[in-house]
Amino acid sequence: MSFIQKLKQNKQRPLFVLAPMADVTDVAFRTVIAEAQSPDIFWTEFVSADGLIRATEIGKYKLKKDLLFDKELQRPIIVQLFSSTYQYMYEATKLCIELGFDGVDVNMGCPDKSIEKQKCGAAMIKNPELAIDVIKACRDARRDFCLGGDNADFSVSVKTRVGYNAVELDTWIPILLEQELDLITIHARTRKEMSKVEADWSHVKTVVKMRDEWAEKNPGKVVPLIFGNGDVLDISDAYEKCKNSNADGAMIGRAMFGNPWLFKDIENLNASEKFIPSREDRIKALIRQVEVFDKELGDVKSFAVMKKFFKTYMTGFDDAKEIREKIMSMESAGEVIGFLKN
Template sequence: MHINQAHRLSIAPMMDWTDRHCRAFHRALTTRALLYTEMVTAPAVIHGDPERLLAFDAVEHPVALQLGGSDPRQLAEAARIGVGFGYDEINLNVGCPSDRVQSGRFGACLMREPELVADCMAAIREAVDVPATVKCRIGVDEQEPQDSLFATVDACAAVGVSVFIVHARKAWLKGLSPKENRDVPPLDYGLVRRLKRERPHLSVSINGGIGTLDEAEAHLDADSPEWGDGVALDGVMLGRAAYHDPALLGQADRRIFGAGTADVNAFEALERYRPYLAARLDAGVSLSAMTRHMLGLMHGRPGARAFRRILTVEAIRPGAGLEVLDRALDAVREAEARRERLVEAA
């Protein structure tokens, strides 16, 4: 599948969450969604340990590397290193609102410097032969979103960038924490949809506050009665919804990509993930580093609380192995069997 088709549904880059173990787990649920790394700064890639920062498992494809930075030469070098590791896309972060990012002159504060963003993207595009894409906000602080968003997109489009993922919120760099910036600024889906309507030649994906596949489908459907504007966005990026309720990804290949395959249930996903778990355990990775990403998998099912408790408490013990996962799964099966007996008895 072409990388641009994979943009139809992607999983957001989330610091401390979407590490390689999380991505491999999500891949067990969907074979088609595009996965993103956590943001890695260009200087860290160049001067740090690229193996530790960039290594990933082949099962993760298609997977994009998200870079942070504002120096075109550094970003070009980091992009080349990333492509050397096999990433399918290089994405520039123009949306992160943290203090550390602001002091380093990258992330959301770059919304104030659209020409610099364009220079960065031109350098990345020249350096690599995989797609170079932008993830941005609709503006920062007192900016007028319709001006800042279009200025950033148009400057990048002028140097050949055609794929944009837009978090449909402003970032308030003064007065709000990064966590508050994920919830407090109001969403403006209409502006992102207007961007697609007025720039139909560009690929526009929407991010921010989308919690279900129903909502995702509505954004992708030009005939959706929910919007009634005749606009079909090119993609939807899920963040916290995919992380906290990952089971929804098991329906994504069928519902979002039209695959003629059966949905992947939670038990099947963990069976698929099991070889990865075993290989990483053999390599010395702790079980808890991997199971922490699957705590929401049984959300809404009988035994979900026991599943989370077993993984949380037992996976951190020295030497914990796959038997912990087996116990957690047994707790769900037993709870479901009890519910079935009660229903039958009633």
């Protein structure tokens, strides 16, 4: 049984997890989140399996930075990969098992043209045979390289949308259910909708129902958990959305911007008061994130990646705008840290 299934059994409530977000949920942001309050599960940003296996040494060095995580604090953690080639997915999953990840998730929802050109991301919805193939690659790698083989704790999951141009749950979900996944996360929009319309969690409810009916007809098979994703505002909203859709969990993305403390509210699900960070909390968190960014990623990522966080942290207190404007004009981590510490 995978760690996800065990976690769900232990918690007896919906699971609240961190969404994969490219250039956002990197090791630096995850450090700040973990030090505030960890989610039930972390996700990495998506990483190209082909790149991890085929790139030049420098290319591999850069990509492996996306696989960095604190082995004590940032746990459990699932790595998200994309590929349309069995062999690369198999080898990249092996690498991630060796690096100590708790599971692998296949991206089947990304609408980015450069990803779809590689027949990856949301393009997988249009090409189920490829989707089946890369999921099999992950499962085969688990069987071959995990202690315990098919029964290892290591999870294999998919994050997808409700369809490509239109809702296609009736055809797409039965295909995924047959793959004996541990988890399917449903981003409650089609590919065509991108993020422009409101996420429709009634689709999550439909998928949970399909899963339950499928499980009844298929005793003995691995039954995936179903997580919903899209437009969750905070923990109480996530809880409500899970209650209404019967989802096993909620995956939270953009609500994390400037709020690494979001998962603190898991501890007081029944309390009406939300945790509100102080000015000092915000400044300290930003300092910490800039420090880790500089140490771990400074040699491969542009400082602009870090700068987009400044606005999200420096808000909600009197001199926030003043501080923000000041640090936006700075070009190095040292300068920003020095200024904030003073």
